[in-house]
Every structure is written in C-alpha cells, then in structure tokens.
Amino acid sequence: MWRAVALSIFPEMFPGPLAMSLAGRALREGTWSIDAIDIRGFARDRHGSVDDTPFGGGAGMVMRPDVLSDAIQASRLPGAPAIYLSPRGVPLTQARVRELAAGPGVTLVCGRFEGIDERVIEAHGLEEVSVGDFVLSGGEIAALALLDACVRLLPGVMGTAQSLAEESFEDGLLEYPLYTRPATWTGPDGGERAVPEALQSGHHAKIAAWRRSMAEEITRRRRPDLWDRYDARRKEREIEKKGTTR
Ligand code: SAH
Numbered sequence: 657m658w659r660a661v662a663l664s665i666f667p668e669m670f671p672g673p674l675a676m677s678l679a680g681r682a683l684r685e686g687t688w689s690i691d692a693i694d695i696r697g698f699a700r701d702r703h704g705s706v707d708d709t710p711f712g713g714g715a716g717m718v719m720r721p722d723v724l725s726d727a728i729q730a731s732r733l734p735g736a737p738a739i740y741l742s743p744r745g746v747p748l749t750q751a752r753v754r755e756l757a758a759g760p761g762v763t764l765v766c767g768r769f770e771g772i773d774e775r776v777i778e779a780h781g782l783e784e785v786s787v788g789d790f791v792l793s794g795g796e797i798a799a800l801a802l803l804d805a806c807v808r809l810l811p812g813v814m815g816t817a818q819s820l821a822e823e824s825f826e827d828g829l830l831e832y833p834l835y836t837r838p839a840t841w842t843g844p845d846g847g848e849r850a851v852p853e854a855l856q857s858g859h860h861a862k863i864a865a866w867r868r869s870m871a872e873e874i875t876r877r878r879r880p881d882l883w884d885r886y887d888a889r890r891k892e893r894e895i896e897k898k899g900t901t902r
Contacts, residue, residue, distance in 0.1 A: 658688040658810050659736070659761035662799050663727050665706055665768055667692035669796040674803060682813045688761075690803070691731065695719075698726040707769050716770035724776050728765065738763040738782050740772065741795035741802070745784030748802060750825040752785070756802075757809035764802065766795030828886040830875045832867040 662670050670692035671683060682688055696704045700723065707717035732738050739745075739762060746752075756762050765772070765782060777784065787798040808814050824831040835851040842848050854866035876883045 721773035740782040741798040745786040832870040
C-alpha cells in the first residue's frame with residue numbers, strides 16, 4: 657500500500673476531493689492510505705497555539721518549530737521523502753511525481769500563516785516543493801494536488817497504461833488536441849467545426865504523425881522553456897544515432 661501522511665492544522669481537509677472518483681475508489685480498496693495529523697494536537701499550552709510573531713518583525717505569524725517538529729517526529733513515514741509544500745520550493749514536475757509514486761509514500765507538511773520556522777526545514781531535512789508560481793493560503797491544496805498526481809499513477813488506479821504514457825509532459829511535450837463524436841459540430845456561433853481529417857483517416861501512422869506535429873507546435877508556442885529542452889534532447893539523440901551507425 658502506498659502511504660501518505662499529511663500534517664496540517666486543518667486535517668479535516670483530507671482526503672477531501674480525493675475521496676471521490678478513481679482516487680477515492682483506490683483509497684477504499686486499500687491501494688493507498690492517508691493519515692491526516694492535526695499539528696495542534698502537539699501544542700504545549702492549553703490554548704493549542706501553533707504560531708507566533710516573526711523575529712525581525714513584519715506582518716503575519718510563523719508556525720513554531722517546537723510544536724511542528726514534535727508533530728513531524730511522531731508521524732513521519734520512515735524511509736519515505738518528507739516534503740514541505742512551499743512557494744519557495746522546487747517546482748513539482750511529472751518526473752518527480754513518478755519517482756514519488758514509485759516509492760513507499762510521502763510525508764507532507766502543510767504550512768499556514770506566513771509559513772514555518774526555517775529551523776524545522778533544516779532539522780528534518782524537509783524537501784521544499786512548490787505547485788506553481790502563485791501563493792496559496794495554506795499547503796493543504798498543494799498537498800492534495802501532489803497526492804492526486806501520485807495516486808493516479810499507482811498500479812490499477814487508472815484504466816489503461818496507454819493513456820498514461822501519451823499524456824502531457826511524459827515525453828517533454830504538451831498534449832495534442834483531443835476530439836470525440838460528433839465528427840462535425842455546430843457551435844454557439846453557428847460555425848460548423850469538423851474534426852481534423854487525419855484523425856478520421858483510420859491510418860495509424862498518419863494519426864501518430866499529426867498528433868506529434870500538433871504537440872510540437874503547441875509546446876513551441878505556449879511553453880518555450882519546455883520546447884528548448886525537448887529540442888536539445890532531440891538533437892542530442894540525432895548525434896548519438898549518427899555516432900553509432902558510423
Ligand atoms: N509568506 C510566504 C507565503 C505563505 S503561504 C511567501 O511569501 O512565500 C502559506 C502556506 O501555503 C505556505 O507555508 C505553504 O505551505 C503553502 N503554499 C502557498 N503557496 C504555495 C505553492 N505555490 N506551492 C506549495 N505550497 C504553497
């Protein structure tokens with residue numbers, strides 16, 4: 657069983673939306689589990705305080721190292737990565753998600769307020785991971801996003817392995833456009849839109865070529881960062897090929 661531990665002052669946010677659909681079924685079937693730990697349960701005073709004012713001044717509150725550290729120590733999964741969800745972290749990628757899903761599980765520390773005391777990150781060797789260049793009010797939604805991405809990769813959760821292999825990012829490109837019936841559809845603007853001819857041809861190689869060229873086109877236009885990496889890798893592979901045939 658793939659295991660997740662989430663530390664939060666709002667443990668009731670878990671499993672939240674992950675109780676539904678494919679992830680929810682996998683949870684009920686025991687493919688994965690989630691333990692939501694209430695950080696407040698480790699508070700040292702009767703008020704249950706988990707935060708304090710920042711040294712150096714400034715707005716907001718900071719999560720106390722002593723309380724949070726006790727919570728982490730009592731609940732982190734041995735042998736699994738421990739991650740602090742943080743806008744300062746390394747941006748989450750499909751490659752990292754794949755690694756996490758292949759491992760035993762993950763411990764997730766969800767911050768609130770301005771964030772957590774730096775010394776907890778150091779002392780517990782927490783890996784900092786961001787879900788994007790924007791600021792959430794807490795780490796819980798980021799943790800749920802990370803978990804959703806991992807759980808769908810667990811064996812048996814998604815129907816066909818094929819649909820996983822062909823997705824956005826799996827080969828460094830964004831996904832090609834998708835179509836289903838009807839083959840011709842009249843939109844609210846009165847315009848008739850037909851599905852691209854190549855997709856209706858039934859010609860396997862033609863379909864693959866169309867999809868590849870669309871994926872490349874979309875990636876180049878929307879994500880020059882991904883495109884540059886893809887292009888560099890493609891050129892490297894070509895050089896390697898020439899090297900081996902000589
Ligand atoms: N003061 C911080 C923002 C704190 S937001 C700053 O300026 O960087 C409060 C909590 O939300 C953080 O501790 C973190 O756990 C979570 N969080 C916010 N944005 C996030 C993001 N993009 N990715 C992952 N976690 C995030």
